[in-house]
Amino acid sequence: MTTTLPSGRQFAPEFLWGSATASYQIEGAAAEDGRLPSIWDTFSRTPGKVLNGDTGDVAVDHYHRVAQDIEIMKDLGLQAYRFSIAWPRIQPTGSGEVNQAGVDFYVDLADRLIEAGIKPVATLYHWDLPQTLEDEGGWTNRRTAELFADYARIMAEALGDRIHLWTTLNEPWCSAFLGYASGVHAPGVTDDEAALKAVHHLNLAHGLGARAVKEVLGEDTPISITLNTHVTRAASDAPQDVEAKRRIDTIANEVFLRPVVEGVYPPEVFADTAHITDWSFVRDGDLEIIKVPLEVLGINYYSTGRVQHGTPVTGDGEPGPDGHKTSSHTPFVGATEVEFLPQPGPHTAMDWNIEPLGLTELLLDLSKRYPELPLAITENGAAFYDTVTDDGRVHDVERTSYLHDHIEAVGQAMDQGADVRGYFVWSLLDNFEWAYGYDRRFGIVHVDYDTLVRTPKDSSRWYADLIRTRTIAPVEG
Numbered sequence: 457m458t459t460t461l462p463s464g465r466q467f468a469p470e471f472l473w474g475s476a477t478a479s480y481q482i483e484g485a486a487a488e489d490g491r492l493p494s495i496w497d498t499f500s501r502t503p504g505k506v507l508n509g510d511t512g513d514v515a516v517d518h519y520h521r522v523a524q525d526i527e528i529m530k531d532l533g534l535q536a537y538r539f540s541i542a543w544p545r546i547q548p549t550g551s552g553e554v555n556q557a558g559v560d561f562y563v564d565l566a567d568r569l570i571e572a573g574i575k576p577v578a579t580l581y582h583w584d585l586p587q588t589l590e591d592e593g594g595w596t597n598r599r600t601a602e603l604f605a606d607y608a609r610i611m612a613e614a615l616g617d618r619i620h621l622w623t624t625l626n627e628p629w630c631s632a633f634l635g636y637a638s639g640v641h642a643p644g645v646t647d648d649e650a651a652l653k654a655v656h657h658l659n660l661a662h663g664l665g666a667r668a669v670k671e672v673l674g675e676d677t678p679i680s681i682t683l684n685t686h687v688t689r690a691a692s693d694a695p696q697d698v699e700a701k702r703r704i705d706t707i708a709n710e711v712f713l714r715p716v717v718e719g720v721y722p723p724e725v726f727a728d729t730a731h732i733t734d735w736s737f738v739r740d741g742d743l744e745i746i747k748v749p750l751e752v753l754g755i756n757y758y759s760t761g762r763v764q765h766g767t768p769v770t771g772d773g774e775p776g777p778d779g780h781k782t783s784s785h786t787p788f789v790g791a792t793e794v795e796f797l798p799q800p801g802p803h804t805a806m807d808w809n810i811e812p813l814g815l816t817e818l819l820l821d822l823s824k825r826y827p828e829l830p831l832a833i834t835e836n837g838a839a840f841y842d843t844v845t846d847d848g849r850v851h852d853v854e855r856t857s858y859l860h861d862h863i864e865a866v867g868q869a870m871d872q873g874a875d876v877r878g879y880f881v882w883s884l885l886d887n888f889e890w891a892y893g894y895d896r897r898f899g900i901v902h903v904d905y906d907t908l909v910r911t912p913k914d915s916s917r918w919y920a921d922l923i924r925t926r927t928i929a930p931v932e933g
């Protein structure tokens with residue numbers, strides 16, 4: 457793939473440039489210093505769930521290589537680093553006593569980042585729920601949301617003012633629907649009602665967690681949530697296809713956006729899912745809790761989708777046209793008559809189509825709906841099957857082109873009025889890509905999974921240049 461959008465744009469000095477990772481995907485040290493299993497430890501050990509039987513036991517051993525990894529970030533000139541905290545390191549069974557060694561790890565990480573001049577951006581939940589909580593129903597159990605607030609409070613007390621931006625949850629859509637409906641993510645449940653309960657309890661956890669952090673650190677503490685708002689288009693103007701798109705928008709985006717930003721559920725969702733649940737798990741007062749003023753809304757963007765009236769595509773683990781692994785159950789609960797269509801290329805190694813202007817469209821749409829709500833791209837990036845060549849380098853020109861075009865797409869949205877505050881590349885390091893294990897590489901830094909040696913890819917040098925000059929350089933090669 458080559459670039460499709462112009463080079464040369466310059467960004468303002470206050471625009472924040474960073475990179476993102478997540479605890480289970482990079483840390484390893486799965487059974488060290490008091491950490492107990494999360495749902496991903498259990499899931500990855502279940503035969504057939506993760507490609508090649510890969511697990512996060514070692515991952516890229518970031519837990520023991522923090523110093524080296526921060527040196528890499530420093531060399532790249534990163535201004536911010538978005539990481540996640542592993543709840544099972546902090547409270548190994550999800551409640552009760554605090555595991556001081558786990559807390560110390562993140563305090564030390566934040567201190568080292570600050571020392572290196574890098575702003576810590578902390579996500580409290582990037583999918584590694586303590587297994588003990590899952591044994592009691594996980595996100596289908598309201599108590600998990602209440603316990604999340606206790607955990608958030610512990611971290612606010614420990615990290616204090618070190619954190620530039622707190623993020624409660626990463627992509628609750630994946631936790632709820634890939635976790636409990638299609639079951640291609642941990643905990644691997646396929647139960648539509650469970651998924652809808654999980655939606656609400658995740659939203660509630662966001663509200664309770666954000667409020668706990670603010671209680672400890674003050675009302676002005678910057679809070680965010682990261683959503684993977686889907687950009688979906690109808691295959692035609694036919695009313696049935698338009699309705700298919702509406703169903704996806706509702707169950708993929710609106711069930712999170714509207715409660716979090718507006719304090720309401722989209723009324724359509726009750727009709728769409730009436731055959732599944734009466735939503736009596738939503739209690740009086742919950743929506744007021746969920747709506748918390750946000751400093752920014754975090755957006756993760758990778759690709760787009762296209763739908764028509766039809767039958768959901770199911771299958772047996774191969775990538776489906778919605779960009780996720782197929783299963784016997786669709787993740788789009790209530791969208792009973794919606795068929796995802798294959799998207800034209802180019803595609804990344806995830807089979808996700810590359811469409812930078814989908815990001816422009818998304819940012820403009822959100823900023824028109826919520827003009828007062830600043831946005832940040834908390835993840836964007838591309839997987840390819842990179843290799844280190846004889847010259848000792850990784851010539852990942854396709855990834856660089858992807859970044860080039862998507863960053864320009866952000867700029868184009870800003871030209872048209874979107875208030876975007878920052879951009880984080882997914883990911884700093886190659887890592888454990890959930891159900892795909894270590895097969896597909898997202899890093900701007902290559903990791904040899906045998907030796908754990910880190911090799912910055914060409915894309916990281918291009919990105920470092922962008923941060924230094926604030927200008928989108930053409931992609932060579």
Ligand code: FCB
Pocket residue numbers: 478481626627630684756835882889890898
């Ligand atoms: C997002 C996840 C992140 C990573 C990227 C590729 O859905 O938040 O952990 O796996 O996709």
